[in-house]
Amino acid sequence: MLDSLKQKILGIVTPQTVTCPSCKKEFQSKEMKAASYICPQCGKYLRVGARDRIAMTVDKGSFKELAADLSSKDFLNFPGYADKLTAAKESVGENDAVICGVCSIGGIRAAIFVMDPRFIMASMGSVVGEKITRLFELATKKKLPVIGFTASGGARMQEGIISLMQMAKVSGAVGKHSDAGLLYITVLTDPTTGGVTASFAMQGDIILAEPGALVGFAGRRVVEQTTGTALPENFQRAEFLLKHGFVDSIVSRDKMVETLTNLLRCHGVKIS
Amino acid sequence: MMTAGEKLRIARMNHRPGGVDYIKKLIDSPIELHGDRRFGDDPAIVGGIGMLNGIPVTYITTDKGADLSERIERNFGCPKPEGYRKAMRLMRQAEKFQRPVICFVDTQGAWCGADAEERGQGEAIAESILGMMGLKTPVITILTGEGGSGGALALAAADRVYMLENAIYSVISPEGCASILWKDSSRVNDAAEALHITAQDMKELGVADGVIAEDFENFDAMCANIRDILTSELAKLTRVSGELLAQGRYERFRKFGIFEK
Structure with a gap:
């Protein structure tokens, strides 16, 4: 009704x-x-939309969104980008592919970003890079841990080289946060690929993944074309990464809040 | 004016000097250092120590190989995770001994094979970018041909980035872009145009600090010019403390982003 x-x-x-x-x-x-x-x-x-993921993860009523008003610009006049942005905004109901804010999880204050795979495959352009960078800068200033749920098809090619530069920009902010002795946990969700895998998704102190999540640098089809061989079913899945040593733990959805809370507690974060 | 598509073809030409050719001309008594101390030695990336105009430097370069057998040996200049880990090992070593780092990049991109995925290509690039962003010693990168996406950026999170006049830098190969956009990988020229990949585009966007003239017929003179540029940049950068260098590098990359509020 x-x-x-x-x-x-x-x-x-x-x-x-x-x-x-x-x-x-x-x-x-x-x-x-x-x-x-x-x-x-x-x-x-x-796959879970960013708003739903936040609702599933943070303490009820604790989320305060940051930089919600930033929105992407078709500064290269790239074919089809303006329409693509309009369509994504309409269908997803968000300004871009990441939601950032401050919250508490299990009563512990944290900064959080959640990428939304429904928005142009959560590709990373200026807005995604800027919002995550600002979140890390704020977290460094306020001495907060950062929890990041990653999902992405990679860099947003419609923003050309500027999308690639976001990888360095966010990495710089991650580095400053890390140098301040603060905790960064990434949760790799389906799918996390390309430039996001090759930057902040893999820079967590602790890297968790959801069961079955596809995580890789090159796309599966590209790898198959490059090597000319068929790949096993589990290739680039979270379990494959765990086996090869690139994920700390695979955490089921029903255990995620508990796991994050315990990890936050183990890092001397005071219960508010 | 050449089109982006024409520049792309020139950037990919086989007769262009390889990374090792620049090292031979620019670095006196180079000593190559091998291996990542983890898995192996990636011939697609060559690194070592030598003197640049009397200054000890760490040099790192991709190399595509000069002839077919060398091309195969060097995997056509597409680095694997162990290549990026070797580069980062050498950069950390440079930082310890306060040597500047000079990188030359010419790669279509990081290797997209199953072996690279198994050994964490994404993690290796992520660590390289993170490491470079915080490096407490000067680092200058020159893109000499193809700057292929994350595989190039992994050696280009630098204090200064220069490009040769026909070098390109792109977030995705124009072929890949065309096949995604138009389901037609032959529309390379249109994609190259749309992506803005030329050295001149990079200068305009602030991604490149300068564009270096190409003159392969007079390679000695061309390299003398590169040596002068590097020497004058190093004179400025080596006066700055490690902390301030890293801060300046952060500010350099922090400004990239065009959006509406």
Whole structure:
């Protein structure tokens, strides 16, 4: 009722059903959300939007968003970018592909960023880079740990070389935060690839991953084309990274808050 | 004026001098240092110590190889994780002994093989960028041909970035961009144009501090010019403390980003 009213007034269309990409069973959106986007039938981890992820992770009512008003600009007049931005903003209802803010988790204050794979595959352009950089700068100043949920198709090619420079910009801010003796935990979610993997996703003091998350530098198809061989099913999955030593732990969605809380506690962060 | 597509083809030409050629001309009595001390030695990246105009420096360069057998040996200049880890080891060593670092980059990108993924290509590049951003010794990078995405940036988070006049720097290969945008990888020229990849574009965007004239017919004179540029930049950078260098580097990269509030 409320949804249909919202649709009428704001023109926002909320899909009523979600189909599991693995077992293809259809569920009511509400039911899927209540299940934390884990398919009730087959157990597949579905991708989670940034707002939902924040709601699943932080203490209720504790989230204060930062730099929400930044939005991307088509400064290279890149073919199709302006339309792509408009469409993403409309369908996702966010200004860009990352949400940043300050919150508490298990009663412990932390800075948090969450990338949203629904927004142009959470590709990293100026806005994503700037928001995450500002978050690290604030966290360094306020002596807060940073929790980052990564997801990304890589750098946003529509912003040309400036998107590549975001990798260095964010890395610089991560480095300053680290030099101040502060904790940075990354949670790699499906999919984390390209320039985000090759920068702040892999710079955490502790790197967690969700089960089955695809994490890599080069895309699977590119690797197959380069080497001319078929790759195993588990290639670049979280379990593959764990085996090769690039992830500290794979944490299921129902244990994420508890795990983050325990890690924060172990780093001498005072309970507020 | 040449188009971006034409520049791209020139940047990729086989007859361009390789990274090792610049080392031979610019560095006196170079001593190559091998290996990442973890897994192996990546021939796509060559590094070592030598004298630049009387100043001891650490040099690091990608190299595509001069002939076919060398190209295969050097993996066509596409570094693997152990290459970036070797580079970072040598940069840390330079930092310890307060030697400036000079990097030459010409790569289509980091190697996209299954072996590189297994050994953490993303992590290796991430560590290299993070390490360079905090390095307490001067570092100057010259892009001499192709600056292929993260694989090039991994050696270019520097105090000063110079480009040869026909070098390019791109977030994605124009072929890859064209195939994503138009499902047609042959539209390379259109993609190159759209991406803004030329040295002149980089100068305009502030990504490159300067553009260096190419004259491969008179390679000695061209390298003498490069030596002069490096020497004069080092004269300025070596006067600055390590802390302030890192701060300046942070500010250099902090300013990149164009958006609306």
